[in-house]
C-alpha cells in the first residue's frame with residue numbers, strides 16, 4: 001500500500017480531530033522540519049586509524065518505499081544490505097491506520113510491543129556502522145525495528161537511521177530506538193523520502 005503524502009496528512013488530521021491518534025501524545029505535525037544532520041561520525045567504508053569501517057544496511061519496509069532507498073544506501077556505502085523481515089508479514093489490513101484495531105495501530109499504541117522478526121545477523125560483531133532504515137509509523141519507527149535492535153549486541157557501533165514517510169519528520173523516533181541498542185551511538189535520522197541516488201551518495205560521502 002503506497003500512501004501519498006496528502007492522503008496521510010489528511011488521515012492524520014482526521015484521526016487527531018476524532019481523538020483517535022495511534023500513539024497518543026506525539027506531535028501531530030505533518031509539516032515538521034527535518035533537524036540538521038549530526039556531524040563527526042566517520043562515513044562507512046572510510047578508513048579510521050588504518051582500519052576500514054565495515055557497514056551493514058538493515059531496513060524494514062512494509063510497502064517498498066524504504067526498500068528502494070535502502071538499496072541506494074547500500075550501493076553508496078558498499079555495505080551489506082539486509083531486510084528486517086517480520087515473522088508475520090504485514091498485509092493491507094494490518095497497515096490500515098484508520099482502524100484502531102488493525103495490527104499496526106495496536107502495535108504502535110503499545111510501544112512495548114515487539115513483533116517477532118526472522119532476521120539475525122550472525123556476524124554483527126564485525127560491523128562498525130549500521131545504517132538503519134524504516135518507514136515512519138505514527139511519528140516513530142515501527143516497533144519491529146526495536147525487535148531487530150534488541151536481538152543484536154550493538155554496543156560501540158554507530159547507528160545511522162534513515163526513513164521515508166508520508167510527510168512528517170522523525171518526531172520522537174530516537175527516544176524510542178535508543179533504549180533498544182544500549183551502548184550504541186545514534187546519528188540524527190535522515191529523511192530520504194524524496195532523495196535521489198545522487199542525494200544519497202552525497203549524504204553518505206559527506207557524513
Ligand SMILES: Cc1cc2nc3c(=O)[nH]c(=O)nc-3n(C[C@H](O)[C@H](O)[C@H](O)COP(=O)(O)O)c2cc1C
Pocket residue numbers: 002003004008060061062063064065066067095096097104105134135136137138139140164165166167168169
Ligand atoms: C501504520 C502506518 C502509520 C504511518 N504513520 C505515518 C506518520 O506518522 N507520518 C507520516 O508522514 N507517514 C506515515 N505513514 C506513511 C509511511 O511512513 C510512508 O508511506 C512510508 O514511505 C512507507 O514506507 P514503506 O513503503 O517502506 O513501508 C504511515 C504508514 C502506515 C502504514
